[in-house]
Amino acid sequence: MPPHQLQVGIVGAGIAGLAAAVALSHAGHSVSVYEKSQFRNETGAAIIIGPNGSRILSKWGFDFAAAGALDYSQMRRLRGDTLALDSEEFFTDITTKYGDRWLLFHRADLHTGLKTLVSATHAEINLGVEVTDVDVGRGIISFANRETVTKDLVVIADGAHSELISKVLGRPCPVNKSPMSMYRFLQPMDRILAHPEAGQFYRDQPPGFTTFYKTEVGRPGLLINTYPCRGGELLYVALVHPTKPAERGLVGWDSPADVDNFLADAKDFHPAVQAVCDGATDIKVYTQMWRDPVERFAKGRVVLIGDAAHLMLPTHGQGASMALEDAMALQVLFTGVESPADVPSKLEVFDRLRIPRVSAVQVMSNKMMGPPDKMISEIKRYYGGEIPGPKAKTFSNEYNDFFFLYDVENEAKKAAA
Structure with a gap:
């Protein structure tokens, strides 16, 4: 059968939502984004994107120069009272080792760059539209004005305080x-x-x-x-x-x-x-x-991504990169889909692909300051692959290899085969 163009609804126009809009547009689908603000205000903060995220942006044609991206080249730690240098490390071979750059952004510039990518597609962004409910089985999105739309696929990307998480999990999931x-x-x-x-x-x-x-x-x-x-x-x-x-x-x-x-x-x-x-x-x-890992990201025709799915502490600077990985996984899994009836099974593959990886990253981010043995034991509940040892430090080669060598596009293609 020839590929079928799905009708996709995305809730939220932050980094995760815009990334999903780019990804699913590239997969050939008709995408509508619903954002309750007049536009999400991504101001006042900076953000770091690892090579596992920047390689995704590169594949989409992201304009790093226009976004003012800087290469993360060193890390220095000084005593705040004496200014004594405690440690210093330089990252000079990142692109050679991992295939793409480790980058520092103003958050608003990353957001603007993603908006530019969306504008180059046929996706539409609807501002000032508040989503109040989703029907996970039928793909119905309900709005505050009491109108509804029906979509083949619904992506919930409205952040840490999403009120729609319980629709997928079937239970409340408050933040810690x-x-x-x-x-x-x-x-x-x-x-x-x-x-x-x-x-x-x-x-x-x-x-x-x-x-x-x-x-x-x-x-x-x-x-x-x-x-x-x-x-x-x-x-x-x-x-x-x-x-x-x-x-x-x-x-x-x-x-x-x-x-x-x-x-x-x-x-x-x-x-x-x-x-x-x-x-x-x-x-x-x-x-x-933060949130602890959840048992699933998807149910029926609805999937959680970004902070709505896997809120984590900024310990390793992996939150936004995980959202980009989510988006690329959706792009791969929904390229060439033959029928709207295939959506639930595709989302089951998404869960099998993303839950182990993201759960491990969450635990590493949320429990890094606690006993290492306890953290490692918890990671192994979700993830069966090799992980950094108990003495590995933040931004060490062990952690960098774990985060950056992972290529979600390749892994999604394997999962879809």
Whole structure:
């Protein structure tokens, strides 16, 4: 039989939703995206994409230069009080070893680049449209205005706080809140470089993480992570701190921060580090969240992807790359589909492909700070392949190999065979 063009509905126009729109358009289907905002506001933060994600963007023709992508080339860790260099590592052979780049983006620039890819397809993006329900068996999407549409395939990509997850799981799946929260903001890099103290950390340095940490006996630690984005025009700054009482009820990613609380935490650092934070405006705060692995991502004609499927802590910087992997898996599995009747069985293959891989990455991201043996034991509940050993550190060769050598396109083709 000749391929059949499916009618696809995607809920959410963030990174996961737009990636799915590109992927399923490339697979030959008619795609409609429904976004409840007038457009999702991807501002105020930076993001890292590993080679397992960037190779997918490359296949789609993503314009990395227009998005101001920078190669993640080094990681330095300094004591926040004395500025003593604790560790330094350079990543110089990433493309040679893994076949694509390890990249730093402003989140809005990645989002804009994906919108550009969508605009080159026949997919439509419907803004200001709130989805209130889905019928997983019949593919019916219900909207707040009481209208409905029926689709052959429905992709739920509306993020960590999706109210539609229970439609697939058949049960509530609330987020787990970390005891740590994060202040984050952007600084003009030219101002930082011109500063006699703050500039010392970034002048003549390749792009990458510069991290300052402060530990004190009897008190939770503090950590400031910084890295450039938007082609080096901006410096992203994130201060990880114990969650304040007023922050415990926050649910969004971009809640305004209490500046006095931020300054109280920043004062514990060396004056040169404080100078990196001086003059910061539009400071946001969010409480870090995660979910434990779930038993399935798909049911009937509906599939969860991105944070709606596998919310994880940012430990390894793999959240967005997992969403890109989800999208490419859908592209492969739904290329050449012969009938709408095939959708449920294709989604069963998606589950068999994605659940082990994503569950392992979730546990690695969520439990990395706990006992290694316990983390490894939990990973093995979901994943039967080789994994990094108990002494492996974040961004080590062992973890990089696990994340970056995986080619979801090839694996999806094997699963579909």
